[in-house]
Amino acid sequence: MEVLVHYGDLTLKGKNRSDFTAALVRNAEAIAGGRFETHRESIVMRDGNPDNLGKVFGISWYARCHTCPKNLDEIVKLALRRVRESLSLCGGEKKTFAVFVKRSDKRFPMKSSEIASKVGEEIRLRFGLKVNISAPDLPVYIRIDSDTARLHFEKKPGLGGLPVGTSAPLLCLLSGGIDSPVAALCAMKRGCDVDFLHFHVFPDSSGVIDTKITDIFSVLRRYSPASGLFFAPYKFFQSRALTDFPDTGSFRGYELVLFRRFMLKVASAFAAEHGYGGIITGDCIGQVASQTIENMGGAYIGLDHLVLSPLLGWDKNEIVEKARRAGTYEHSIKPYNECCSLVSPSPRTKCRISVLRRLEEKVSMDEMVSSTLGSVESYSPAGGNG
Numbered sequence: 001m002e003v004l005v006h007y008g009d010l011t012l013k014g015k016n017r018s019d020f021t022a023a024l025v026r027n028a029e030a031i032a033g034g035r036f037e038t039h040r041e042s043i044v045m046r047d048g049n050p051d052n053l054g055k056v057f058g059i060s061w062y063a064r065c066h067t068c069p070k071n072l073d074e075i076v077k078l079a080l081r082r083v084r085e086s087l088s089l090c091g092g093e094k095k096t097f098a099v100f101v102k103r104s105d106k107r108f109p110m111k112s113s114e115i116a117s118k119v120g121e122e123i124r125l126r127f128g129l130k131v132n133i134s135a136p137d138l139p140v141y142i143r144i145d146s147d148t149a150r151l152h153f154e155k156k157p158g159l160g161g162l163p164v165g166t167s168a169p170l171l172c173l174l175s176g177g178i179d180s181p182v183a184a185l186c187a188m189k190r191g192c193d194v195d196f197l198h199f200h201v202f203p204d205s206s207g208v209i210d211t212k213i214t215d216i217f218s219v220l221r222r223y224s225p226a227s228g229l230f231f232a233p234y235k236f237f238q239s240r241a242l243t244d245f246p247d248t249g250s251f252r253g254y255e256l257v258l259f260r261r262f263m264l265k266v267a268s269a270f271a272a273e274h275g276y277g278g279i280i281t282g283d284c285i286g287q288v289a290s291q292t293i294e295n296m297g298g299a300y301i302g303l304d305h306l307v308l309s310p311l312l313g314w315d316k317n318e319i320v321e322k323a324r325r326a327g328t329y330e331h332s333i334k335p336y337n338e339c340c341s342l343v344s345p346s347p348r349t350k351c352r353i354s355v356l357r358r359l360e361e362k363v364s365m366d367e368m369v370s371s372t373l374g375s376v377e378s379y380s381p382a383g384g385n386g
Contacts, residue, residue: 060157182319195227
């Protein structure tokens with residue numbers, strides 16, 4: 001049995017379509033295995049694991065299909081045989097049907113409407129089903145391609161979007177919470193390769209191994225197998241900024257905003273070294289104290305890289321639902337010593353840029369960033385880091 005794979009946004013790409021379909025095939029092979037053959041507006045999969053196509057960005061829908069020669073008599077025979085099988089499996093619950101035909105091969109001598117009418121009449125007479133075009137119990141889809149005729153019933157929805165690898169690569173700040181993995185998936189949906197940078201509190205990065213951070217990363221790699229994970233230590237900020245932090249007067253409550261700015265500056269420097277087009281955060285306006293407009297503005301200002309926050313307007317329940325569907329939620333809610341929870345017990349909600357800049361000078365921000373950047377380590381899913 002074959003699987004018909006249909007893409008959506010790729011049909012808008014004109015002369016660049018072949019590049020996008022090639023990327024889609026590469027990703028599908030990596031995630032679902034099997035062999036793929038490209039046709040106009042669709043791809044055919046053979047072998048592999050079709051269920052994993054639901055994790056491939058760029059696919060609009062996919063369906064297991066049956067084939068026969070491009071001959072009307074053969075098409076009718078195939079339709080009657082497969083409809084009979086479908087009705088026997090459903091126990092007589094399906095009372096209505098409709099036939100939908102797409103004739104990709106315009107050389108076929110009959111029009112789509114003529115094929116649908118002929119096949120539909122045979123089904124109606126043989127099984128006594130009623131026609132319902134708008135909401136059939138049993139939709140019958142027939143496609144006339146250049147090589148063969150294909151028939152299928154159910155269309156399983158794909159993730160849509162663009163194939164990963166067709167847009168600029170991005171670096172995502174992975175906190176370990178619910179939001180940042182969902183933000184990364186949003187970027188993947190628009191074709192971005194996404195790598196991850198996690199700031200940890202441990203003496204060395206081995207403490208992150210086999211925690212929820214690597215568990216979340218393992219889930220995200222199901223959607224983008226080429227994604228990488230990097231660990232950055234919190235200790236330089238902790239030893240310099242928090243030890244010498246002037247916790248008096250106008251400076252009090254700025255610790256968290258200063259720490260977020262530190263992380264973003266490290267990320268921006270790392271992005272410059274490795275060629276990322278921007279930085280992703282899981283920020284959502286007003287969700288927590290660090291995500292007010294004023295505090296995000298203070299954290300983002302003057303960075304050398306574009307900062308993308310796909311979840312800015314999402315409700316928390318929308319983010320949670322997306323995380324559940326993606327498979328990251330159950331890992332994200334596990335206990336873990338996250339840096340942000342250790343920095344400030346009572347952060348300000350409205351920082352002043354002038355105060356933040358004075359603080360950067362007092363704690364030697366550029367030196368902290370340089371020291372941290374030199375200590376970043378990469379994680380290998382095979383079980384090591386270096």
